[in-house]
Amino acid sequence: MNLPQPGDYIDIHNHDSRPEEGVFILDNLMAHEETLPGNEKGMIHSLGIHPWFLNETNHDVLIDFVRQNVSDISIAAIGEAGFDKLKGPAMDLQNRTFAEQVAISEETGKPLVIHCVKAWDELMAAHKRVNPQMPWLIHGFRGKKELAMQLISRNMYISFWFDFIVRPEATMLVRSLPVNRIFLETDGSGADIREIYRTVADDLGISVDSLRDQIRSNFEGLLLL
Template sequence: MTYYNLHTHDLSLSTDRKLSICNLPYKNSFTSPDAYPGVYFSAGIHPWHIASTDPMSLTSQLSRIAESPQLLAIGECGLDKLTDTPIDIQITIFKQQIEIAENSKKPMIIHCVKAFNELIKLRKETAARQEWIIHGFRGKPQLATELIQHGFRISIGHKFNPETARIIPLHRLFLETDDSNIDIETVYRQIAEIRQIPENELIISIGTNFSELFDLSR
C-alpha cells in the first residue's frame, strides 16, 4: 500500500511506501529535477514570490522544465489576496502558468486565498482542460461543493474543516503534508476517522486518483 502525498516541500520524502510530489525549490532559477533522480516534482511561481523574483525569467524556465517526466504538475501557483502583489499582476503570472500546464498537458496544484471567485472565473475564461487541484484547502463545505461543481479537485492537509473533509467525494480528494512536520500517514488516519471509513479504502481511492491524473510510469 502506498501513501500518496500530493504536495510537500520536503525533498527527502519519496520512499517505497510513500509517493510524494515535492515542490521544486527556486529563487532566481529553478533547481534542476535532474539533480534528484527518482523524485517527482511540481514546479511553479507562488504568488508570495512574485515580488522578490523575476517571474518572466522563471516562466520561461518553467516551460522547459515542464517537459521533464519527473515533473508531474505545474504549481504551486495561484492567487492570494493577503499578499502585497496586486491581484491583476498575480492573475497575469498565473495565466502564463495555466498556458504552460495546458501546453505540457499537466495538472495544476493551486494555492488560493480569498480569491475563489477570480479562480473560478479564470477556469471558465481560459477554457482550461487540465485538472486543477486546490491544495491545502481549509474552506467551508459550501465552497468545496461549489468548486467541485466547477470541476476542481481538492487536497487537504493536517489543518482542515472537518465537515468539508467529510463531504468531498472520494474521487475528487487528495491528501498532503505541505510544509508541516506531520507525516502523511497521520493525515490519512485523521481523514479516515472523520469519514468513518477504513484507512485502506482511503489509500486505494487516493491511489486511483493519482494514477488517473499523473503519469507515474517514468
C-alpha cells in the same frame, strides 16, 4: 515517470521532500529557488511560480525557468501557482502570471496545483474563461463545504490543509465531499502523512487501506493516467 505503488501513502503536496519508504510524494519546486528536478525514487515534482515570490523584476526569469524545465520527465504538474491577496504582488501581475502557467499546463498536458488565498472569485473567473482540459488541484484547502462543492462542480480536486483536516470540525466537511475528489498533503510541515490518512479514514468510516486505494485512483484521475 515514477508512479505510486499499491499501498503507498500519496502526499500530494510537499516541499523539500526526501524519499520515504511507503510514501509517494508530489514534491513542489518553486521557480525562484532554481532547484532542478531530480528523479528520486517514490517522488515526482510540480514546478511553478508561487505568488509570494513573484514580482515585476523577477517575473521574466521565473517564467523562463518554468518553460525551460517543464518537459523534464519528473515534472508531473505545474504549480503551485495562483493567487494570494494577503501576501504577494499586485493582482494584475498575479493574474497575468497565473494565466501564463495555465497555458503551460494546457500545452504540456500536466495538471495545475493551485495556491489560493482570499481570491476565489479570480480563480473561478479564470477557470470559466479558459475552461481547461487539465484538472486543477486546490492545495491547502480549509474553506467551507459550499466553496469546496463549487470548485468540485468545475471538476477541480481538493487537498486539505494538513493542520485543518485533522481537527474535529473538519470531520463533517470531509464526510460531505465526494471522496473521488480529495487528496491529503503535508506541505513541508513535517507532519506524518500516515497520521493524516488514519484520521481521515476514521472520519469517513473506512479503512486506511481503502482510503489509500481511493486516493491512488484519484491520483490517476488528476494525472489523466
